[in-house]
Amino acid sequence: MLLQQIINGLTIGGIYALIAMGLALVYGILRIIHVAHAGVYVVGAYIGLYTFLITHSFVLAALASMAVGSLFGVAVQKFVYLPLLKHSPIISLIASIGVFIATQEGVRLIFGPYIKSFPSGIFDAQYHIGGIIITQSQLVVLVFSVLAISAIWFVTEKTKFGLALKAVSQDMDMAESVAIDSKKLMFLAFAFGSAFAGLAGLLVGSYFNSVYPAMGDVPAYKSLAIIVVGGMSNIWGAFWASIFIGVLETLSIGVFNIPLPRDSLAFIFMVFVLMFKPEGIMGLFKRN
Amino acid sequence: MGDYLTTLLITVGIYTILSLSLNIIVGYAGQISLGHAAFWAIGAYSFAVLTTKYSIPFVEAAFFSIVITTLVGIFLGLPSLRVSEDFLAITTIGINFIVQGIFNSFDYFGGAMGIGNIPFPTMHGDMISNNTFLFITYLLVALTIIISYIFKVSWAGLASFAIKDDELAADVSGISPVIFKLLSFAIGSALAGLAGILYASFMGFISANDFSFPVSVAILAMVMVGGEGTILGPIFGAFLLILLPEFFRPIHSYRMFLYGILLVLMMIYQPNGFFGKKGIVWSMIKKS
Numbered sequence: 001m002l003l004q005q006i007i008n009g010l011t012i013g014g015i016y017a018l019i020a021m022g023l024a025l026v027y028g029i030l031r032i033i034h035v036a037h038a039g040v041y042v043v044g045a046y047i048g049l050y051t052f053l054i055t056h057s058f059v060l061a062a063l064a065s066m067a068v069g070s071l072f073g074v075a076v077q078k079f080v081y082l083p084l085l086k087h088s089p090i091i092s093l094i095a096s097i098g099v100f101i102a103t104q105e106g107v108r109l110i111f112g113p114y115i116k117s118f119p120s121g122i123f124d125a126q127y128h129i130g131g132i133i134i135t136q137s138q139l140v141v142l143v144f145s146v147l148a149i150s151a152i153w154f155v156t157e158k159t160k161f162g163l164a165l166k167a168v169s170q171d172m173d174m175a176e177s178v179a180i181d182s183k184k185l186m187f188l189a190f191a192f193g194s195a196f197a198g199l200a201g202l203l204v205g206s207y208f209n210s211v212y213p214a215m216g217d218v219p220a221y222k223s224l225a226i227i228v229v230g231g232m233s234n235i236w237g238a239f240w241a242s243i244f245i246g247v248l249e250t251l252s253i254g255v256f257n258i259p260l261p262r263d264s265l266a267f268i269f270m271v272f273v274l275m276f277k278p279e280g281i282m283g284l285f286k287r288n
Numbered sequence: 289m290g291d292y293l294t295t296l297l298i299t300v301g302i303y304t305i306l307s308l309s310l311n312i313i314v315g316y317a318g319q320i321s322l323g324h325a326a327f328w329a330i331g332a333y334s335f336a337v338l339t340t341k342y343s344i345p346f347v348e349a350a351f352f353s354i355v356i357t358t359l360v361g362i363f364l365g366l367p368s369l370r371v372s373e374d375f376l377a378i379t380t381i382g383i384n385f386i387v388q389g390i391f392n393s394f395d396y397f398g399g400a401m402g403i404g405n406i407p408f409p410t411m412h413g414d415m416i417s418n419n420t421f422l423f424i425t426y427l428l429v430a431l432t433i434i435i436s437y438i439f440k441v442s443w444a445g446l447a448s449f450a451i452k453d454d455e456l457a458a459d460v461s462g463i464s465p466v467i468f469k470l471l472s473f474a475i476g477s478a479l480a481g482l483a484g485i486l487y488a489s490f491m492g493f494i495s496a497n498d499f500s501f502p503v504s505v506a507i508l509a510m511v512m513v514g515g516e517g518t519i520l521g522p523i524f525g526a527f528l529l530i531l532l533p534e535f536f537r538p539i540h541s542y543r544m545f546l547y548g549i550l551l552v553l554m555m556i557y558q559p560n561g562f563f564g565k566k567g568i569v570w571s572m573i574k575k576s
Contacts, residue, residue, distance in 0.1 A: 090320050091559045098551025105545035224378045264389035267382035
């Protein structure tokens with residue numbers, strides 16, 4: 001039972017990680033609280049669903065979600081965030097919330113307000129491994145999350161692009177002085193981070209078998225709590241925080257029966273982190 | 289006056305108090321708050337619980353509700369002393385979700401059913417008319433404007449503006465950021481509590497969903513669209529954002545979409561709001 005809940009928690013945590021790591025990446029580069037990241041996630045879910053309905057290939061659907069998510073993220077960066085860089089962060093934050101609202105509503109106007117689902121029976125198989133039940137949809141989510149997170153690990157830790165990202169996130173002026181093109185890097189960071197948010201949308205849509213316009217509401221704000229716990233611009237902090245909060249949520253509902261709504265748990269945990277470990281987060285990530 | 293118009297004007301009045309009260313926190317002291325609906329909720333719920341559960345008379349209940357909201361406001365303002373602005377934005381989002389979660393899940397606060405039968409003000413034993421309620425609402429709006437004005441031109445207001453511009457410089461000039469940040473949170477939340485009492489008493493029924501996060505976004509949008517730090521701006525913002533949807537009733541389903549687009553365009557083209565520096569309305573007034 002406990003192990004089963006932990007596996008379920010890891011599945012959810014993996015999806016959180018795909019969203020939160022992109023968010024941490026963007027925060028590191030632009031110092032913007034990118035609420036519209038969850039808009040990318042909604043768009044990714046719809047594109048993935050329709051690609052799947054047409055091609056019947058989940059891999060193609062995943063690639064389409066990532067490609068369109070990427071384009072959408074880059075568009076938001078170019079048309080909304082770049083003109084606002086010189087203003088205070090609250091301006092970008094409100095613009096970001098505006099983009100998020102407009103995206104969700106645009107999706108609702110185009111695709112309708114109702115829940116859309118994948119064709120029945122595609123991921124219905126179940127695997128029994130030593131008393132634990134893993135559904136096929138869960139397996140799909142786990143495999144894709146592991147692949148995607150490995151890709152993120154490889155790109156951020158093993159390539160020059162990853163190194164340049166770290167440099168810009170620590171000190172943009174200094175990075176520019178050693179010939180890192182920060183404009184180009186912002187573009188690439190958004191393209192890269194948004195692809196995984198799009199993929200996360202498709203994975204959540206297939207896992208819960210429902211795609212609907214408001215599906216981004218909860219991830220939009222929960223992912224913010226996750227990156228605070230992880231240390232804002234710290235990609236791997238965001239990863240561990242996602243896994244931890246995914247498992248914590250599942251356990252608190254499935255095992256401990258905590259009466260609080262599951263979606264506020266991440267924020268309660270965040271408050272504890274801010275209260276008891278402020279020096280770990282504060283000193284490192286205060287705006288310069 | 290028709291019931292529809294009276295209700296609409298009372299709603300506008302309540303939101304004017306809310307946006308002016310948030311303006312004291314955001315516009316004067318420069319502390320981002322995306323959780324103002326939480327203070328509004330605490331005012332409304334305190335009043336509802338005191339009157340329905342403990343049968344405390346109207347005026348006493350209103351007084352205690354404001355005291356409670358002020359104290360909670362100071363307590364919830366404490367994070368602003370330790371965290372920088374991005375953290376504060378996310379923390380206040382978290383406060384909104386947690387407060388809403390608590391009201392929504394504990395039976396003491398009516399749970400998901402909310403609290404009903406909240407008393408309407410009476411005079412000589414009879415319930416006052418809606419028009420009298422409207423009159424009282426606008427008396428309180430006037431009081432809020434006076435408080436905003438006095439605070440703005442007083443030394444306390446100047447001190448707050450100094451902290452907003454440069455906290456370190458203010459601190460070394462002998463202005464304590466602790467006192468003035470908490471003072472702005474205290475006044476801002478007290479006025480939000482007042483708006484909560486008006487709302488609870490006028491509606492007669494409240495539930496946690498009335499105070500959800502999008503409401504906080506809307507209140508902040510009123511402040512920013514009007515012009516933070518000004519007094520005319522938030523009033524204008526409240527009127528605009530409440531009345532605009534009423535004019536757009538024929539295209540009701542595009543309402544939220546347009547709202548999102550409006551937020552983005554405002555932030556890009558009028559980042560200081562209509563009445564702020566370089567705001568179009570303010571420049572027209574200055575020209576004439």
